[in-house]
Amino acid sequence: xxxxxxxxxxxxxxxxxxxxxxxxxxxxxxxxxxxxxxxxxxxxxxxxxxxxxxxxxxxxxxxxxxxxxxxxxxxxxxxxxxxxxxxxxxxxxxxxxxxxxxxxxxxxxxxxxxxxxxxxxxxxxxxxxxxxxxxxxxxxxxxxxxxxxx
Amino acid sequence: xxxxxxxxxxxxxxxxxxxxxxxxxxxxxxxxxxxxxxxxxxxxxxxxxxxxxxxxxxxxxxxxxxxxxxxxxxxxxxxxxxxxxxxxxxxxxxxxxxxxxxxxxxxxxxxxxxxxxxxxxxxxxxxxxxxxxxxxxxxxxxxxxxxxxx
DNA sequence: TCCTTGGAGTTCCTTGAAGAGACTCAAAGA
DNA sequence: TCTTTGAGTCTCTTCAAGGAACTCCAAGGA
Numbered sequence: 001x002x003x004x005x006x007x008x009x010x011x012x013x014x015x016x017x018x019x020x021x022x023x024x025x026x027x028x029x030x031x032x033x034x035x036x037x038x039x040x041x042x043x044x045x046x047x048x049x050x051x052x053x054x055x056x057x058x059x060x061x062x063x064x065x066x067x068x069x070x071x072x073x074x075x076x077x078x079x080x081x082x083x084x085x086x087x088x089x090x091x092x093x094x095x096x097x098x099x100x101x102x103x104x105x106x107x108x109x110x111x112x113x114x115x116x117x118x119x120x121x122x123x124x125x126x127x128x129x130x131x132x133x134x135x136x137x138x139x140x141x142x143x144x145x146x147x148x149x150x
Numbered sequence: 151x152x153x154x155x156x157x158x159x160x161x162x163x164x165x166x167x168x169x170x171x172x173x174x175x176x177x178x179x180x181x182x183x184x185x186x187x188x189x190x191x192x193x194x195x196x197x198x199x200x201x202x203x204x205x206x207x208x209x210x211x212x213x214x215x216x217x218x219x220x221x222x223x224x225x226x227x228x229x230x231x232x233x234x235x236x237x238x239x240x241x242x243x244x245x246x247x248x249x250x251x252x253x254x255x256x257x258x259x260x261x262x263x264x265x266x267x268x269x270x271x272x273x274x275x276x277x278x279x280x281x282x283x284x285x286x287x288x289x290x291x292x293x294x295x296x297x298x299x300x
Numbered sequence: 301t302c303c304t305t306g307g308a309g310t311t312c313c314t315t316g317a318a319g320a321g322a323c324t325c326a327a328a329g330a
Numbered sequence: 331t332c333t334t335t336g337a338g339t340c341t342c343t344t345c346a347a348g349g350a351a352c353t354c355c356a357a358g359g360a
Contacts (some may be wrong), residue, residue, distance in 0.1 A: 012249025111292055140264075203309090
């Protein structure tokens with residue numbers, strides 16, 4: 001085995017990585033999110049090898065993150081985020097937050113997010129789904145769950 | 151060039167991937183977070199090749215995500231999360247949320263998070279840092295920022 | 301003093317994934 | 331009929347991941 005398969009580990013991080021952890025995959029998802037939906041467009045935008053792009057797109061379609069939609073009588077397709085994929089974009093939004101804070105330097109963030117609800121340029125914060133208070137690495141205890149390995 | 155360098159792209163997702171996007175890296179961060187701090191322990195827990203583990207640990211130390219602490223007169227070291235690293239764990243918490251929802255199956259989540267503030271087993275939700283309302287992929291507009299490429 | 305042990309890497313070899321670029325295929329248009 | 335275009339395949343080379351053996355070094359015995 002060349003690259004270890006993370007999908008069988010009893011860990012939601014490893015399983016999620018099995019879906020979107022390969023090189024380029026998050027950038028492909030980003031492109032599709034911002035409206036770069038076609039093979040040729042994605043390939044040019046990222047400068048990714050065509051072979052690898054084919055593999056990544058197929059992988060994401062297999063895992064229900066993207067769907068393939070024909071847009072012509074000819075064999076032409078667009079890729080769109082499914083519900084799963086749209087929710088997976090949460091991960092990328094948090095990456096953006098971290099990258100903006102720690103890696104953007106003096107130039108500032110390359111991209112801004114304007115929140116529909118309040119109309120302000122803002123960023124995401126992690127909150128407890130139960131009580132609404134901030135919930136970060138230092139605010140939690142980790143417990144074994146029902147799906148823990150034997 | 152064998153593996154494309156994402157660090158120079160004008161995109162916080164790509165830059166963040168440059169730090170934690172290589173295979174194994176998120177799992178190394180997870181291990182350090184849960185208290186698996188030593189080379190030998192991490193290697194055995196993950197089953198990662200020693201060579202790759204060395205590379206990943208050095209990379210994370212260089213990028214300020216982990217720090218190396220001696221714990222003995224002998225040349226023995228432990229790895230710990232820095233502030234940067236602790237904040238990077240946010241990304242993994244969101245991965246856990248997605249993996250728990252879409253990939254855990256009937257067995258349920260392998261791991262649970264108990265939130266200190268409310269004492270409940272809970273999960274993270276993304277909120278707008280400005281107004282506190284939910285903030286997901288469909289709740290935002292994307293605008294060019296000051297650090298956008300020319 | 302020499303031997304052993306254990307942690308933390310290094311080194312070496314093999315396999316296979318990423319990169320680059322050429323090639324294929326099908327339908328539409330000139 | 332020939333060309334163009336989108337969406338892939340194919341082929342070849344290079345370098346990263348896996349696996350396993352090896353090194354280094356200090357401490358603790360015998």
